[in-house]
Amino acid sequence: MTSGFWKRNQQTLAPALFLAPGLLFFAFYVLFPILQSFQISLYEWDGLSPAQPVGLQNYRQLFDDPAFYTSLWNNLLWLVLYLLAIPAGLAIALFLNQTVTGIRIYKSLFFFPFVVSQVVVGLVFTWFYDPTFGLLNTLLGAVGMDPVNILGDPSKVTYGIIAAGLWPQTAYCMILYLTGLNSVDPEQVEAGRLDGAKGLRMLWHVILPQLRPATFICFVVTIIGALRSFDLISIMTQGGPFGSSRVLAFYMFEVALSEYGFRMGYGAAIAVVLFGIMMIYIAGFLWKMYRDERGA
Amino acid sequence: MYPTPVARTSRPWRITYQALLPLALIAWLLPLIGVAVFSIKPAADFAQGNYWGWPSAFEGAANYALVFTGSDMPRYLLNSVLITVPTVLGAVALSCMTGFALGVYRFRGNLLIFFMFVAGNFVPFQILMVPVRDLTLSMGLYDTKTGLVLFHIAFQTGFCTLFMRNFIRALPRPLIEAARVEGVSEIRIFLHVVLPLMKPAIAALSVLIFTFIWNDYFWAIVLTQGSGSQPVTAGITSFNAQYRAAYHLMSAGSIVAALPPVAMFFAMQRHFIAGLTLGAVK
Numbered sequence A: 001m002t003s004g005f006w007k008r009n010q011q012t013l014a015p016a017l018f019l020a021p022g023l024l025f026f027a028f029y030v031l032f033p034i035l036q037s038f039q040i041s042l043y044e045w046d047g048l049s050p051a052q053p054v055g056l057q058n059y060r061q062l063f064d065d066p067a068f069y070t071s072l073w074n075n076l077l078w079l080v081l082y083l084l085a086i087p088a089g090l091a092i093a094l095f096l097n098q099t100v101t102g103i104r105i106y107k108s109l110f111f112f113p114f115v116v117s118q119v120v121v122g123l124v125f126t127w128f129y130d131p132t133f134g135l136l137n138t139l140l141g142a143v144g145m146d147p148v149n150i151l152g153d154p155s156k157v158t159y160g161i162i163a164a165g166l167w168p169q170t171a172y173c174m175i176l177y178l179t180g181l182n183s184v185d186p187e188q189v190e191a192g193r194l195d196g197a198k199g200l201r202m203l204w205h206v207i208l209p210q211l212r213p214a215t216f217i218c219f220v221v222t223i224i225g226a227l228r229s230f231d232l233i234s235i236m237t238q239g240g241p242f243g244s245s246r247v248l249a250f251y252m253f254e255v256a257l258s259e260y261g262f263r264m265g266y267g268a269a270i271a272v273v274l275f276g277i278m279m280i281y282i283a284g285f286l287w288k289m290y291r292d293e294r295g296a
Numbered sequence B: 001m002y003p004t005p006v007a008r009t010s011r012p013w014r015i016t017y018q019a020l021l022p023l024a025l026i027a028w029l030l031p032l033i034g035v036a037v038f039s040i041k042p043a044a045d046f047a048q049g050n051y052w053g054w055p056s057a058f059e060g061a062a063n064y065a066l067v068f069t070g071s072d073m074p075r076y077l078l079n080s081v082l083i084t085v086p087t088v089l090g091a092v093a094l095s096c097m098t099g100f101a102l103g104v105y106r107f108r109g110n111l112l113i114f115f116m117f118v119a120g121n122f123v124p125f126q127i128l129m130v131p132v133r134d135l136t137l138s139m140g141l142y143d144t145k146t147g148l149v150l151f152h153i154a155f156q157t158g159f160c161t162l163f164m165r166n167f168i169r170a171l172p173r174p175l176i177e178a179a180r181v182e183g184v185s186e187i188r189i190f191l192h193v194v195l196p197l198m199k200p201a202i203a204a205l206s207v208l209i210f211t212f213i214w215n216d217y218f219w220a221i222v223l224t225q226g227s228g229s230q231p232v233t234a235g236i237t238s239f240n241a242q243y244r245a246a247y248h249l250m251s252a253g254s255i256v257a258a259l260p261p262v263a264m265f266f267a268m269q270r271h272f273i274a275g276l277t278l279g280a281v282k
Helices: A002-040 A057-063 A065-084 A083-096 A103-115 A117-128 A135-142 A157-181 A186-193 A199-210 A211-228 A229-235 A249-256 A264-295 B011-028 B030-039 B045-048 B060-068 B071-104 B110-122 B127-138 B144-171 B173-181 B186-197 B197-214 B217-225 B230-240 B245-269 B269-276
Strands: none
Touching: A002 B071, A002 B110, A002 B144, A002 B186, A057 A264, A065 A157, A065 A211, A065 A249, A065 A264, A083 A103, A083 A157, A083 A211, A103 A157, A103 B011, A103 B245, A117 A135, A117 A157, A117 A229, A117 B186, A117 B230, A117 B245, A135 B030, A157 A211, A157 A229, A157 B197, A157 B269, A186 A199, A199 A211, A199 B144, A211 A264, A229 A249, A249 A264, A249 B127, A264 B110, A264 B127, B011 B030, B030 B060, B030 B245, B045 B245, B060 B071, B060 B245, B071 B110, B071 B144, B071 B186, B071 B197, B071 B230, B071 B245, B110 B144, B127 B144, B127 B217, B144 B197, B144 B217, B173 B186, B197 B245, B197 B269, B217 B230, B230 B245, B245 B269
């Protein structure tokens, strides 16, 4: 009896059964908490005592908070400057797209920084920038320049951290482009050569159009990476000096979970702003996927 | 091939290229090489200001031995393994099923559910911090490896579903149709027809997720504290507090913490890159 029911309906039941565990898990830990963040942002809550509803007060306070604007501005810097990983990754990929002996080892070693944890990248660059013994200042000193304290200077610190972040991100884009270059149609390249296209003209008119899927993925992963930046800031500066290197993700962590107090509602309001920024990109990405699905 | 293969260019450029390769690599990895050199120097070198000169002695063995004997590092490394491996198994198992459901069946809401997985996976995960920490606390799983593993599995399922679904979509459909015509049940189709074909995707995802989870720092400090449950990425900061300014030890510790995913990458390179670059070519 039951097996008869299963046999007749398994085409409809099977997808539900296969989806259920993953979807429930994902809804419980990811989708539902996103909605909860919106709700918590309307409360004043220290995580222990009962939450007090305060309406939009957290948001009003946010708009008068200079630390919020510093974080927002730094997020924009991250978003814009992090994109440099794309041309840099393309340049290294073009440099390494050869068939000389040992090139595979070179490609792997160039990719190395991406595999290393950001915590270690942060430590490595903290020492690299160190004003007394860091390799950077040792090199600057060797060519007769004054030492610079990159991580101690509010006007330079974010650029220094972004540079550290660009290191693994460039490696990521490089590997995407190397794969893309592998599948460039050799006939089109030869045809371009016969037409007299060379160097940058060839790159722009023949190669880059074929690399479009790789470029798109580079954009997606780089923008996500920029908005998720947290580890490097936490390791290298703890948001300092004087809070000048905070980004939204880090500032939210500070207000909600550090010695500055446990203001969950205020933290959730910052999360909502960050979510809003990200939603612009997610919507764009989903729109492109939707068009591809319809076309396929 | 673009750019022009060096074998087809002039001799001087060929030689220049061969010379440039190692130089560029050294420049690229310079910060890491610095740490590697630090990790084999004796403490005396740093006291005397010999940071970048030739090591006065090679103390690599002693430094690395101290990392394993003089601190909680072995504990943290074990925690990392106990967090990473169950997460990989869980996320891959769940996403094989969700990927199968979304990739094979046509039903209303299929695309909507798929997009929910994709969008959830792309959010800056920090915005989940307050609710997820509260959730973990209320389930009594705060500061446990289980609490961390459960969240990681759930979050990684988003990315893994995207990956698996697209992989299954590209499999030959007639294979499934033929099995159905022969009366094979849907569960058997999953187990005996589709799953064997998914081996490359499972391998690729496993190494990717291993690396992502091993290198996670944010959730480690939000959901756990102390050497009882924290992974090595969080442990390295307490290690550094313990050996403040002992650069030879901090370097050796960092290298130990970074090594497992690096080893994984070199051992499974083909799968790793196949996973990472899925979608980079049409």
